[in-house]
Amino acid sequence: MAHIHLPDGTFSIQWVITWWIIAFMILAFCLYWLKKVKKIDNKKITMASMLTAASFAIFQINIPLFGGVHMNLTPLIGIIAGPAIGGIIVFIVNILTAATGHGGWGLIGANMVVNMTEVMVAYSVYKWLGKMNLDTFSKAGIGTMLGLLLGNIAMILIILISGIQGVDQDIRTILYGLFLIAAVNMGMAIIESFITGYVVSYIKKVRPDMLGEVMPVGSRTK
Amino acid sequence: MDQEQNNKKGIIIFIGLALVFLVLGLVAYKASGDKGIEERFSNALGIYGESESAGKEIFGFKLEGDPTSYVVILALILAATALSYIYIDINIERPL
Structure with a gap:
């Protein structure tokens, strides 16, 4: 997964405010969508709570691969909960991760944009591949990998656009360093895509209604 | 039959992507060394002395x-x- 692990003060205040405004706009759109367009039920709210807890909990685990990386299951959130609820989940998870020292408070806005990219892309790819009649594991796995790839690209772009305060490093060195981070993250993305693929396949098998693909038997009417 | 072919197609795409990213990840890991994520960011951006x-x-x-x-x-x-x-x-x- 992609996440900007930088302390407060690395981005200038203008860019901190800019990314926070964009994050609030995304959040406002998600809330508007849930209020006016897509009605949610109690099951979805319960599921959103579970996903928030799972995402935050797994984020705290430092996985001893490639020197130490994190997961946060954003593609799984996108596929199961959808982008509207997913936006609210990643916002809460980013606040909690900032509270535990993963990235500064000022970077919550930028990290929300990065994670929202992962949620949106994973959801869109999963739905789009559904039209090609692929199996659930492949749809979720490919969606996860592409979501995380785009999330990493978003992370690089945000850092390059914002610039880093008080640093003499030239743009090529920064770009090379960020490319290495993204590449290592993508190595980890393979494991995350396996996990997401299996979780979504299992849910599809036992509770397809949770994915909004088949209505539960009990709810069918004449 | 059609369903089976599509299932195979999905897995082939998935494994193909996984292999590409695995190679990319290992090459990047070799190039950057054994570091935690915070250290990777610090090195990439030239932020020293703050951990x-x-x-x-x-x-x-x-x-x-x-x-x-x-x-x-x-x-x-x-x-x-x-x-x-x-x-x-x-x-x-x-x-x-």
């Missing part, structure tokens, strides 16, 4: 940052959630 403190240890678990701020933020989130629940009237379909 995040491990924080206090509670029952063997290390919490990064100040645990007091964590409690304060949690309280604020609870308050915000309660206010959102009261004032933002999200259309919840309740079972009959």
Whole structure:
């Protein structure tokens, strides 16, 4: 997964405010969508709570691969909960991760944009591949990998656009360093895509209604 | 038959992507060395002399940052959630 692990003060205040405004706009759109367009039920709210807890909990685990990386299951959130609820989940998870020292408070806005990219892309790819009649594991796995790839690209772009305060490093060195981070993250993305693929396949098998693909038997009417 | 072919197609694409990213990850790991994510960011951006403190240890678990701020933020989130629940009237379909 992609996440900007930088302390407060690395981005200038203008860019901190800019990314926070964009994050609030995304959040406002998600809330508007849930209020006016897509009605949610109690099951979805319960599921959103579970996903928030799972995402935050797994984020705290430092996985001893490639020197130490994190997961946060954003593609799984996108596929199961959808982008509207997913936006609210990643916002809460980013606040909690900032509270535990993963990235500064000022970077919550930028990290929300990065994670929202992962949620949106994973959801869109999963739905789009559904039209090609692929199996659930492949749809979720490919969606996860592409979501995380785009999330990493978003992370690089945000850092390059914002610039880093008080640093003499030239743009090529920064770009090379960020490319290495993204590449290592993508190595980890393979494991995350396996996990997401299996979780979504299992849910599809036992509770397809949770994915909004088949209505539960009990709810069918004449 | 068609379904089976599509299933194979999906797995082939998945394994292909996984192999590409695995090679990319290993090459990047070799090039950058064995580092944690914070250290990778510091090296990439040229931020030296500042590293995040491990924080206090509670029952063997290390919490990064100040645990007091964590409690304060949690309280604020609870308050915000309660206010959102009261004032933002999200259309919840309740079972009959």
